Amino acid sequence: MPNWIGDLVMAMPILTDLRKAYPRARITAMCRQPICELLKSNPEIDELFCFSKASGFGRHSERRNIVEKLRKGKFDLGILLTHSFSSAWLFWLGRIRYRLGYESNWRKPFLTHSFPFPSQIQSQHLVITYKMLLAPLGIPISNTAPHLYLTSQEIKEAEELLRQHGVRENATLVGINPGATYGSAKCWLPERFREVTERLLTDPDLYILYFGDMASASVCKNICSGLKDRVINFAGSTSLRQLASLISLCDVLLTNDSGPMHIADALGTTLVALFGSTSAVITGPYSEQSGVIHKHAECSPCYKRVCPIDFRCMKRIEADEVYFAVRRALDMKRTKLNVIY
Numbered sequence: 001m002p003n004w005i006g007d008l009v010m011a012m013p014i015l016t017d018l019r020k021a022y023p024r025a026r027i028t029a030m031c032r033q034p035i036c037e038l039l040k041s042n043p044e045i046d047e048l049f050c051f052s053k054a055s056g057f058g059r060h061s062e063r064r065n066i067v068e069k070l071r072k073g074k075f076d077l078g079i080l081l082t083h084s085f086s087s088a089w090l091f092w093l094g095r096i097r098y099r100l101g102y103e104s105n106w107r108k109p110f111l112t113h114s115f116p117f118p119s120q121i122q123s124q125h126l127v128i129t130y131k132m133l134l135a136p137l138g139i140p141i142s143n144t145a146p147h148l149y150l151t152s153q154e155i156k157e158a159e160e161l162l163r164q165h166g167v168r169e170n171a172t173l174v175g176i177n178p179g180a181t182y183g184s185a186k187c188w189l190p191e192r193f194r195e196v197t198e199r200l201l202t203d204p205d206l207y208i209l210y211f212g213d214m215a216s217a218s219v220c221k222n223i224c225s226g227l228k229d230r231v232i233n234f235a236g237s238t239s240l241r242q243l244a245s246l247i248s249l250c251d252v253l254l255t256n257d258s259g260p261m262h263i264a265d266a267l268g269t270t271l272v273a274l275f276g277s278t279s280a281v282i283t284g285p286y287s288e289q290s291g292v293i294h295k296h297a298e299c300s301p302c303y304k305r306v307c308p309i310d311f312r313c314m315k316r317i318e319a320d321e322v323y324f325a326v327r328r329a330l331d332m333k334r335t336k337l338n339v340i341y
Contacts, residue, residue, distance in 0.1 A: 001031040001039070002081050004181070005240070005259025006283065008035050009266050011081045011130045013144035015044040018079075021139045028073060037240045038263070041149040063090070070094025080111075081130055100136065122279075127286050145286055146266040150245055158245035162207075165232045172206040174326060175250035175269075178223060179216025179235075180258040183305025185277035187256050188314050188322075194223045195319040196254065200326065201228055209250065210235055211243060211260055252329045254322065257283060265290060270333060272325045276313030277302050291325055293317055 002008045008031065018027060028047040029039050036050040051066055070078075071094055078091040080101030088107035091099045100113045108114045118124070118132055131141045167173070178193045180186035197208055210220045212235030220235035234246065244263050247253060253264040254272045257280075261273050271290035273280070279301040280292045294300075295316040299309070307313075 001029055001036075003032050003035070005035050005038070006257075006262040007081075007126070008038060009146045009148065009259070009262035010125075010127045010283070010286065012039075012042075012146045012148070012266065013127060013142065014079070014081065014130055014134065015042065016144045016147070017131065017134060017139055017142050019044040020142075021134075021137065028075070034240060035259075038148060038244065040241065041151055043149065066090055067093045070096060079133065081133070100133065102133065121282075123281065125284070125286060126282055146262065148244055148263060148266040150241070150248060150267070154241060154245045155248065158242065158249055161242075161246070162232075162249065166229065167207050167232070168205075172203065172330060173209060173250045174200060174206060174330070175209045175211055175247055175253040175255075175260075175264070177211045177253065177255035177258055177260040178219055179212045180256045181213065181215065183277075185302070185304050185307045185311075185314075186258065188274045188276075188317060190219055190223050192317075192319045192322070193254075194227075196323045196326065197223065197227060197231060199319075199323045201230060206230065207232065209246060211238070211247070212236060251333055252326055254326055261285065270329050272322065272329055274314070274317055274322070276300060276311075276317075277304055277307065291329065293321060293325060 002011050015029060026046045027044065028049050029045045030049040031039055033050050033052045036048060039048050049069060052062060067090060075096045077098045078096035080087050080091065083102060083104040085105040085107045088099065088101060088110040092110040098113060099111045101111050103114045103116050113136055118129060121129055127146065128141060176193060176197065178187065178190060200206055200208060207230045210224055210233045212220045214236040217236030220233050224231050224233045243260065244267065247260060247264045247269055248267045250269050252270045252272060255261040257273065257275050257278045261271060264271050265285040265287050271285050273285055273290060273292045275292055275294035277300060280294050284292050295313055297313040297316065300313040
């Protein structure tokens with residue numbers, strides 16, 4: 001499985017399509033820590049093989065452990081949703097009989113079945129690119145969407161956590177994720193997230209939950225500083241599954257292009273997603289219920305980690321536009337809840 005949260009979520013339809021095509025197969029999902037936690041409770045797999053990417057002296061022992069695990073598994077088929085040389089090399093060392101993946105990074109000699117990237121890779125969603133890899137198995141491109149599986153106990157624990165923070169029952173919840181692991185070029189301006197937060201707080205029934213990892217914890221802390229107690233900062237304090245459970249309870253998530261964006265999309269949480277340096281066509285929300293704001297600056301998408309010029313793609317997204325997009329999403333959800341079928 002892929003090594004980034006968003007990519008992992010976008011690759012999840014592969015597991016569903018494989019299970020449908022091979023109902024009697026034993027399927028193992030191999031994934032790096034800690035993002036492999038997102039695959040727990042997935043009914044499409046029989047085994048979850050979590051591993052870590054060690055460095056220094058630990059790298060060789062970890063590699064031996066992976067190869068030993070692969071050899072003991074006696075796998076008939078290995079499907080590489082990663083594009084690295086090392087992943088193909090490990091499958092080869094692990095004596096997996098058939099090894100299927102895209103051609104990249106000089107790894108073709110280690111694959112029994114390799115294919116060039118699709119010619120339309122820059123104009124189609126990454127979910128489709130992953131699905132196209134199954135064509136040699138006779139599996140057509142499906143309508144399967146990414147989906148995450150949470151337990152009822154995890155949802156109950158998330159609800160209890162909100163109660164402990166003073167969130168009233170049946171309150172409106174807006175999640176905000178102001179960070180992105182790949183780099184600052186994907187992140188909207190912190191002061192504008194704060195401006196939107198302050199305007200949303202004029203609704204007395206609304207609570208705002210800030211999400212983020214340890215890297216974005218300081219940004220979230222600065223944004224939330226001095227705001228009302230209806231703003232709860234969870235950045236850096238949740239596990240991935242706790243994060244997913246909390247996101248599932250949100251009415252709307254305002255976010256940059258990020259892992260939490262794809263988690264929300266896979267859970268059916270309505271999104272307002274802000275794009276600048278990346279392409280919403282390729283890695284945007286896969287569902288049709290979500291909204292994307294993307295100003296399409298002349299230099300976008302550039303896929304750079306840090307903007308080398310004036311950050312025009314994100315600066316052109318005004319706080320007013322984002323605030324009204326969140327309000328519209330909330331109003332649409334409330335309207336649907338009031339309809340009797």
